[in-house]
Amino acid sequence: MNYPLWNQLEQLKSSTWVDLTHTFDENIPCFSEFERAKVSTLFNVADDGFYVQNWDIVSQYGTHIDAPIHFVDNTRYLHELDLKELALPLIVLDFSQEVAKNSDFILTLSHIEQWESANGAIEPDTFVAFRSDWSKRWPNIEPFENKDSEGNQHLPGWGLDALKYLLEERKVKAIGHETFDTDASIDIAKNGDIVGERYVLGQNTFQVELLTNLDQLPDRGAIIYTISPKPKDAPGFPVRAFAIKP
Secondary structure, three states: OOOHHHHHHHHHHOOEEEEOEOOOOOOOOOOOOOOOOEEEEEEOHHHHOOOEEEEEOOOOOOOEEEOHHHOOOOOOOHHHOOHHHHEEEEEEEEOHHHHHHOOOOEEOHHHHHHHHHHHOOOOOOOEEEEEOOHHHHOOOHHHHHOEOOOOOEOOOEEOHHHHHHHHHHOOOOEEEEOOOOOEOHHHHHHHOOOHHHHHHHHOOOOEEEOEOOHHHOOOOOEEEEEEOOOOOOOOEEEOEEEEEEO
């Protein structure tokens, strides 16, 4: 018998699947205010006939999704995101060369306008990822945190003007990046807050942090899936994000 969805799946499996998720453990880079995971074995096959672990982690650990409630009261929790929101056309903005020259790089509206002049207008209802190649530093904590002699981090990030343009003018659905935070470290220090992230989540949508392998994707044409467990009233959770490209 002919089952159209099964045929579509076979077609998808003939495409290339790219894992956008870091494997995580107790030793990965993580936000400075968080403790790293603690993992213990409760049962093992040799002694108990089955293998079970206990994982103690914060909700924003490793490659993870941030629900609106993470930064904004009276908005949606992770379990309230619709499944269709989590499968989106993917656009990758490649500014890895600029980041390689300047770890304090901020992706501004001007950069997006330049990108669009060369690649065309960014479509609505898409997921826009900032490729910085910062993920290539993973899982080495010192180069990933990139602290100066005074202990200040220097990581790239989104400019607020770029985020407002994408979400308000281009009507994109969500954004993602390879670093801990939406904002560049120097902007966080200057503002005393993560202004860009607070803005994005204030639009009642989500973002994905600590992505990897964006260098394996085209500027356009791929689809991103962001799959996570469904804890009640959670502000986020580790995900298995992946993309399918032509």
